Amino acid sequence: MEFSSIQFGHTVEVGVRAEIHQILGITNVGGVGNYLGIPESIGGAKTKIFSFLIDRQQQRINGWNSKWLSKGGKEVLIKSVVSAMPTHVMACFRLPKEVTNKLSSAVSNFWWSNNRQTRGMHWQAWKKLCKHKNDGGLGFRVIEDFNTALLAKQLWRLIDYPDSLFARVFKGRYYRNATPLDPVRSYSASYGWQTSCPRPATRTGMSFYPHLKVSELINSSTATWNLPLLNQLFDSGDVARIIGIPTSNGARPDSLGWFFTKSGRYTVKSGYMVAQQFLEAETPILFGPDTRRLQAQVWQIQCTQKLQHFIWQALTGCIAVGARLRSRGMQVDPQCMRCGMAPETVNHTLFECPPALQVWALSPIPTVPGIFPTGGLFTNMTHLFWHLPTDERMKMYPWLIWYIWKSRNDKVMSNVDWDPNEIIIKAEAESIAWKNAQVRLQPTQADTHVDVTVSGDICQVDGAWKETDCRPGLGWYYFHTNSLDKLMGTCNLRRGISPLQTELEALIWAMQCMLRNSKLTIVFQTDCSDVVKMVSKPAEWPAFSLLLDKVDRCKRGFSSFTIMHILRKENTKADKLAQSARALPTDVYYVNSVPPAWIPELF
Secondary structure, rough: OOOOOEEOOOOOOOOHHHHHHHOOOOOOEEEOOOOOEOOOOOOHHHHHHHHHHHHHHHHHHOOHHHHHHHHHHHHHHHHHHHHOHHHHOOOOOOOOHHHHHHHHHHHHHHHOOOOOOOOOOOOHHHHHHHHHHHHOOOOOOOOHHHHHHHHHHHHHHHHOOOOOOOHHHHHHHHHHOOOOOOOOOOOOOOOHHHHHHHOOOOOOOOOOOOOOOOHHHEEEOEEEOOHHHHHHHHHHHHHHHHOOOOOOOOOOOOOOOOOOOOOOOOOOHHHHHHHHHHHHHHOOOOOOOHHHHHHHHHHHHOOOOOHHHHHHHHHOOOOOHHHHHHHHOOOOOOOOOOOOOOOOOOOHHHHHHHHHHHHHHOOOOOOOOHHHHOOOOHHHHHHHHHOOOOHHHHHHHHHHHHHHHHHHHHHHHOOOOOOHHHHHHHHHHHHHHHHHHOOOOOOOOOOOOOOOOOOOOEEEEEEEEEOOOOOOEEEEEEEOOOOOOEEEEEEEEEOOOOOHHHHHHHHHHHHHHHHHOOOOOEEEEEEHHHHHHHHOOOOHHHHHHHHHHHHHHOOOOOOOEEEOOHHHHHOEEEEEEEEHHHHHHOEEEEEEEEOOOOOOOOO
């Protein structure tokens, strides 16, 4: 009890406090220290309370000598270390905006600066850098949105585990006769609950009808969709999608699922992505060339991370050429200091300046007047990304761009001229060295996949689904390892909503067929690893709870049930059966010991 303490609310009388101290044998009074890195008492000015996060982050950043870090190294440190530092606190409390702004500002300064004394030139807003790499950003986290995603995880814990101590304490205090999602007014609520409890949703337009319920579209007596009513309310395409959703027989209570993951279970990653999508929807539409595809392609270039970042900076105008510096208000001469013939833009420096033109002309990269190089940066980059011949030497262009830039800097800073052939030799040597460093010993088949010897009854299953087709196909193939016994089945269903649902439907149908044929000791094999995960841990896949209930009921009929994952190339027979059923324009149901007539090449 020496290290334990008790924290009392301000309404607890002195006598009661003394009695509790005596009963528990704890003499220390808490509320002024930290517990697991979080202040025990969250009262007063929240900005001051959480300021320790700013100090801790700045101390860590100051410990790095950023002058010796490339952009690639900084990216790794920001994503793996700096962004993770306040995660534990953000999972419990919403940080004040002033705190999140200072945290973001410190990371932004670290990204753009080359030393501890200066902020550096912030070429782009931090929010633009926080966009996904596929959207032209660098994939850094928006702290406010990540904070929201972490707090939503706590809310889902209250929903998914209502019998936990965590949920029972909050329920007894804040939503005794309601659910965690109901916006119940609470007086004297703790800061933790205030930042986690849901707010009333803002719904606009005619997309939300609180009086319409899905149960009204289901025939309660048959537990199937009310097809006449669906045809009356929806168009035929939507009806086909709706009837592909499995329905419950009513014995199972309703539960909540998360639409934005395939499992139906909330994850912080998916919550953050949804928050980013809402933010993007509110962004005004900008007119002009869309360079996101070019910026996303940068990360597919086969070169060092440092060069990828430099090419991304060139595409986004984040390098210190004269024209860009002048546009940011600096009193500099925008003319090119090497040739003096034109303003020093990014494209001029890398492609049009006479020294750069010499390098491209002498390099293995083909140059064609009017095609490459041209007066457009995006046109030149497009040519390098997608229109070069398929020759290994063509892949040296990132190093050419880098050394053209280095030669420009040496000329401007030290008045040193580089020979164009020297640039090409250096670029080619480094590209070859990097390529050789990427060569790995090819693992043998035994290293990548361990063959498990299985004997006895085996049933391989597969599902075939295509968004443009009306029917998904199911297929299974049964055989015995020590005999010539074999059996197979293929059928198609009404439209399913996903390939994963089709894979699970195929397993259920195969299990039912095996039970009807008295194959009670069997090993099921599938090339879909998610199906194996679902059967092993059904509670982690609430989106498929109805189908997983069917799997569980079927499992009880087997004396021995095993499911395992196999490679796709080992599941060709079940795959052909499923694909054939999907391709047929009419309903089909086939179970036999010989292949169907429309698949003569099954064996």
